[in-house]
Amino acid sequence: MKPFILVCDGMDKEIFQDLQAISEFDVHPEPKNSQDTIKELLPKATALVIRSATTITPDFLEMAPNLKLVIRAGEGTDNIDKGACAAKGVKVANTPGANNNSAAEHAIALMMTVLRKTAAADKTMKAGGWDKSKFTGVELSNKKVGIVGFGRIGQIVAKRLQGFEPQVLFFDPFVEKSEFSYAQKAKDLKEVFSTCDVITLHSPLMDKTKGMVNKELLELMPSHSILINASRGGIVDEDALLDVLKNGKIRAAGFDVFATEPLDENSELRKLDNLVLTPHLGASTEEAQLRVGEMTVSQLKEFLLNDNLQNEVKA
Helix, strand or coil: CCCEEEECCCCCHHHHHHHHCCCCCEECCCCCCCHHHHHHHHHHCCEEEECCCCCECHHHHHCCCCCCEEEECCCCCCCECHHHHHHCCCEEEECCCCCHHHHHHHHHHHHHHHHHCHHHHHHHHHCCCCCHHHHCCCCCCCCEEEEECCCHHHHHHHHHHHHHCCEEEEECCCCCCCCCCCEEECCCHHHHHHHCCEEEECCCCCCCCCCCECHHHHCCCCCCCEEEECCCCCCECHHHHHHHHHCCCCCEEEECCCCCCCCCCCCHHHHCCCEEECCCCCCCCHHHHHHHHHHHHHHHHHHHHHCCCCCECCC
């Protein structure tokens, strides 16, 4: 019997057609499926391709007795219970690096949108207004930008920011120094949060980073500063964020990721004029989707046809 491959949360159309063309595989004919359809098809599945919408839990795995592989089409795997997968003999892999440039550019896009108030200005223009005096912005040049998490994405952000000529201060417990002369390491998170004009988060979500950006750190931020999160939801205490934004303790923020996604339609965060929101678009570029898809198809072929697991993520 051919391996049955189920793509859960979407794949580039052309890449999906390439996957379907592999004669050794039985591929479910839809490149994106509802959670109800996924559960219905789980008993048949040999391999799953997921993004952020599908969560792999012990109960989920109980419905998939033939499952051998879960590929996270992206880098973060916090929506996969890797311990439960290991206990069931299900391998987990991701596609590291495929989304890095896209995620870094989105963080910078949020940064500039917040600093120059372009989203709010666009909204009033389309409502017939010309409220020029309300939208005086702030330059990034000569500001101090703090980068929390200086892995591949954080370093791309630092590199892309160079043209704006800010100072760059980073913190990452696993990185001792930067290859960029203009990026210096902070002694701790408190130094970043108390001294930077702009802070952008690029840490993975794990036990040590969950709720890492808490009330104490947020209240250290200067009143003119802004916070950007295009990394993972759950790193920031959203109640504390709501408080500092509502009370004007910081200037503004831009967020692409949230502790619970989709963000609740009644969330108080949606009501803030000084918070720019996007629906987890960090990896949503044509180029990133193509790279992710190509890596995913290659990994499926290597594992299911050649018994070679690439980019394994262990518990």
